[in-house]
Amino acid sequence: MKVLLTGGSGQLGRALRPALAGLGEVIAPPRAGFDLGQPAALAARLDALRPELVVNAAAYTAVDAAEDDRDTAFAVNADAVDALARWAARHGVPLVHFSTDYVFDGALGRPCRESDAPRPLNVYGASKLAGERAALASGARALVLRVGWLYGPNPGNFLATMLRLLAERDEVRVVADQFGTPTDTGFVAAAAVAALRDCLVRDAGWGLYHLAASGATSWHGYAVEIARQATARGLPLRCAARAIVPLASADWPTRARRPADTRLDTSLFTRTFGVAPPNWRRRLAAVLDSWSPFPT
Template sequence: MRILVTGHSGQVARELRLSLAGLGEVIGLGRDRLDLADSAQIRQRVRELRPTLIVNAAAHTAVDQAESEPEAAYALNATAPGVLAEEAAALGAPLIHYSTDYVFDGEKPTPYGEDDTPNPLGVYGASKLAGERAIQAVGGAHLILRTSWVYSKHGRNFLLTMQRLLQERPHLRVVVDQVGAPTWAGDIAAATAALVAGWQAGNARWGLYHFSAGGETSWYGFACAIAADLRERGLPCAELEAIPASAYPTPARRPSNSRLAGDKLRRDWNLALPDWRDGLRACLDAPR
């Protein structure tokens, strides 16, 4: 099997190259080899490589920046997934694509299910929702996996930012009234590999699934867990203060509730991602 993974240097793509290696030939394409803003180039690369499976781990993920550059966000998050879906369908190859909790407005008091109506608050969420719908409109075999609060030991993410700031500052204020499930990229990749193995075994159930870690916490709770690890290792660590989101305004609004129910994934695929605390420990213990 030949697996094409887009987003070569991204958090999830890096982990996918490791998790999928035992399932086939993995070809990772970064920006230097595949410009996802160029639809003609996407079609050319896919037709040259003729993959058995496409995993789209590339995206415009700068949530605040997307507000000032919507065309770039839509090109990567909406147009490119639709083109990949068309080319995958033409080859008879499934497409696995990652989406986000930001397609919801966060007003629901309980975890979101796949059937809940999206209502994104900003350009990032709207562009990701447009990408979902572009894939669904093609009608080929696909998995759209909505995840949340992704982090790893690479790139730019909350874990690395907190580790740095907690050691640089004596005091740090973190938002407490936004709730979700921090999800390690390594767990996303391992669960994706399980889905691919299930497909190879003839047990595929295509469609839209929520795909985040178990449990829930706030950004403040996540920061406290990161701080606890620093203290366990004898490293300097700031004092943390819980603040409301209103005290930390950003260009893009964030959903206050980012919890995603995983019932459908367990029912259809007999699969669940680990609890966020276990994922964090595995990430912290993993080699760089």
């Protein structure tokens, strides 16, 4: 297959590129050559590339900035997805699209199911909800996967930020009343491709699923586990796990509201595709086992 991967240089895209390689030729154009911020131009670009599979891992993910840049957030996260999905439907091409746990308001008090009504609290979540709805309504064979709390062996995520702060400071403060499941991009990429293969073979199973590791924690609990595991592996830290101070969300104000609890119920994904999610602590250990410092 000729696979078009958008967002190939991003956090999730980097993990997807090798995972998708087993399906065929992976084309991952740079943003300048395939700009999701210009949705009206995408059909012509797709006509030129003629992919046999579209995997959309690109997104506008600056949650706070989106509050003041709604037009761009919706252009990338909603309008561009609509353009991709409509082209895929017209040409009989499957589509894989990644959405977010931030489509929920975090008020359920239990892991969120696919059947639960989304109620995003911020522009980012609203734009991602509009995008997933466009994909599902397009008529394309679409696999839409909600993920959250993603990290990987690259800069620009909570794990990398915590390792840097823990190495630089004697004390670190982290929000303790927001809950979710840290999920590494390597697992997401492997599980997504396994599900896609199953859908392609059966030409069934398309739709909306939650995909995450198992277990749950707070941002503070996540930071403490990072410090504990990093210390056990001899990574240079100034701040010990006991010196990570829990904060209330009210004491760490942000431009965009964050949901309090976006744990995802992944039982539908497991029942459909036979992929059991690994515990997040075990996956964190695997990522740290191969951790190497980033160039400065």
